[in-house]
Amino acid sequence: MFKFLFATLLVSSAFISVQAQSREELERQRQQLRKEIEETEKQLSSNRAKTKENLLQWKLINNKVALQDRVIDNINKEVRLLDNNIYTIQKDIIKYNRLLDTLRSEYAKSMVYAYKNRSNYQFLNFIFSASSFNDAIKRITYLKSYRNYQQIQGENILRTQELRKKRIEDLGGTKKLKNSTLQTQSKELAALESQEKEKDRIVQELKKQGKTLNNQISAKKKQMQKVSNAIAAAIKKAQAEARREALAKAEAEERKRKERERAETKANPKENNSTAGTTKAVATPAAPAPVKKAPVSVLLNAENIALNNSFEKNRGSLPWPVDNGYVLMHYGANKLPSGSDINITNVTISANIGSPVKAVFNGSVSNILSIDDMQVVIIQHGKYFTTYSNLSGVSVQKGQNVSTGQTIGRVAANLEGVGAVDFFMSNETSDFDPEKWLRRK
Numbered sequence: 144m145f146k147f148l149f150a151t152l153l154v155s156s157a158f159i160s161v162q163a164q165s166r167e168e169l170e171r172q173r174q175q176l177r178k179e180i181e182e183t184e185k186q187l188s189s190n191r192a193k194t195k196e197n198l199l200q201w202k203l204i205n206n207k208v209a210l211q212d213r214v215i216d217n218i219n220k221e222v223r224l225l226d227n228n229i230y231t232i233q234k235d236i237i238k239y240n241r242l243l244d245t246l247r248s249e250y251a252k253s254m255v256y257a258y259k260n261r262s263n264y265q266f267l268n269f270i271f272s273a274s275s276f277n278d279a280i281k282r283i284t285y286l287k288s289y290r291n292y293q294q295i296q297g298e299n300i301l302r303t304q305e306l307r308k309k310r311i312e313d314l315g316g317t318k319k320l321k322n323s324t325l326q327t328q329s330k331e332l333a334a335l336e337s338q339e340k341e342k343d344r345i346v347q348e349l350k351k352q353g354k355t356l357n358n359q360i361s362a363k364k365k366q367m368q369k370v371s372n373a374i375a376a377a378i379k380k381a382q383a384e385a386r387r388e389a390l391a392k393a394e395a396e397e398r399k400r401k402e403r404e405r406a407e408t409k410a411n412p413k414e415n416n417s418t419a420g421t422t423k424a425v426a427t428p429a430a431p432a433p434v435k436k437a438p439v440s441v442l443l444n445a446e447n448i449a450l451n452n453s454f455e456k457n458r459g460s461l462p463w464p465v466d467n468g469y470v471l472m473h474y475g476a477n478k479l480p481s482g483s484d485i486n487i488t489n490v491t492i493s494a495n496i497g498s499p500v501k502a503v504f505n506g507s508v509s510n511i512l513s514i515d516d517m518q519v520v521i522i523q524h525g526k527y528f529t530t531y532s533n534l535s536g537v538s539v540q541k542g543q544n545v546s547t548g549q550t551i552g553r554v555a556a557n558l559e560g561v562g563a564v565d566f567f568m569s570n571e572t573s574d575f576d577p578e579k580w581l582r583r584k
Contacts (some may be wrong), residue, residue: 148227165224171219176210183207183338186469186493190561198356200472201480201495204342211335215377218328232314239307246303250296349480359558360485362515367487367565370512370532374569377510377521378528382571385441395573416490438572440526454504460582461503462547464531465554468484468492471563474576488574489532496562499550503581505515508543508551521553529577531566533557 187203314432350358443451472491478482506524513519518534522545534552539545557563 149154155320166221169217169221169224173214176214176217180207182208182215183210184277194560196345196352197561199469199479199559199561199563200469201342201349203469204338205344208335208338208342211331211338213279213326215331215335217465218324218331221324222321222328225324226315229314229321232310235310239310240302240551243300243303243307246296246300250300251531270298282419298460310323336437339526344478353409353481353493356479360479362558365484366515366517366532367489369567370519370530370567371514371574373510373514373519374528374530374567374574378569378571381509382441385444389441389444390466442523442526444570448531450505451527452507454524454527457504458580460502461580463492463581464500464503464582465492465494465498465564467498468494468564470578471561474578489530489565489567490577491563493561493563494554496554496556497535498554498562500534500552500554500564502545502547502549505546506544508539508541508545511539511541517555518552520552526570528567528569530565530569532565532567 183203183206187200187207190197190203191201223393251355277279318359469492470490472485472492474487474490475497478484504522504523504524506522506529509521509523509528510517512521514532518537519530519532519539520534520539521528522528533555537552537556539549539551545551554562554564568575568580
């Protein structure tokens with residue numbers, strides 16, 4: 144029976160160990176979430192001190208509320224774990240109580256039996272009534288075993304009492320931990336309620352600015368369209384230049400081939416005459432039709448194909464164009480405080496005005512232009528292009544080679560007065576989501 148008890152204890156201990164590991168993991172996650180909330184609050188406070196309510200504040204408070212929801216969900220998971228732990232401990236205590244009842248009952252019976260048969264006469268009579276010497280030895284051994292059994296019964300009762308005592312202490316500690324967790328949960332719920340109120344306040348303020356915001360969004364759309372048109376024009380220009388260079392190279396190679404043929408003809412005039420006479424009588428077999436190769440991008444050449452391949456291999460690990468930036472708008476559809484959507488073909492990253500904007504990969508500056516008082520830099524990486532819009536103080540020139548992490552300009556203020564850079568990624572045929580190419584934060 145005690146072996147069963149020991150096995151039960153091992154299983155319970157293993158379960159508690161797993162529960163402890165799970166709580167530690169939940170605590171690590173909660174600490175990380177709180178760090179993110181603190182960083183978001185710093186950005187929110189900084190922006191709140193500089194400007195009135197704007198889209199960045201709305202995005203930041205939304206993010207803060209979402210993080211707070213995750214914190215509360217994390218705490219709820221811990222409460223469930225503690226409830227499960229309490230239930231398991233209570234089951235163990237009930238098992239120990241039943242086991243103690245059984246052990247005490249058996250021990251009491253053995254004590255009553257021993258008391259009734261306590262006289263030396265009965266002990267000797269039990270031995271001498273044996274049918275043989277061997278039978279007497281067996282009876283003596285039995286009596287000794289019975290006494291040992293009584294002693295083991297007593298020890299088992301003491302051990303079980305100690306185990307039950309430990310589980311009762313575990314139960315008390317777990318209940319205290321649960322109470323502490325519930326208090327933390329109440330504080331976090333109060334913080335969430337406060338953040339929800341702040342979110343509602345910002346939304347109401349933004350709705351009051353409805354006309355202004357609509358004008359800003361309309362202007363933003365026009366800007367983005369102009370930038371998209373500029374990117375398309377830059378790609379077409381790069382393609383045209385690549386075709387001209389390829390044609391000029393092919394013409395130069397053809398001229399060189401013809402010059403070699405003329406030089407060979409002048410060097411061996413007799414041989415060429417006899418060969419010409421002979422070839423009149425012999426039919427020349429038709430040359431096999433050239434095998435058509437798969438179409439290759441006109442933008443690729445021997446100089447940049449390695450760069451292009453390296454750029455493709457770094458998908459998902461490219462650095463962000465600004466340090467400590469916050470995504471204000473994602474590629475595709477973005478929900479606005481008014482409830483409407485805005486679709487963009489870039490990612491808008493908020494950062495402090497004047498922060499350095501860096502090239503995300505090696506390449507050459509394809510174009511630099513100004514659109515509505517903001518500077519735009521387009522960098523070519525083989526057949527790929529990255530575009531950095533809403534810059535100030537551009538520090539590179541057209542045709543210049545740049546390296547990964549090189550500063551190309553500074554973050555300028557957007558229409559709301561918030562520092563932000565619009566980052567585009569595209570190739571010959573389409574644009575695509577930059578966040579899928581940038582490393583995860």
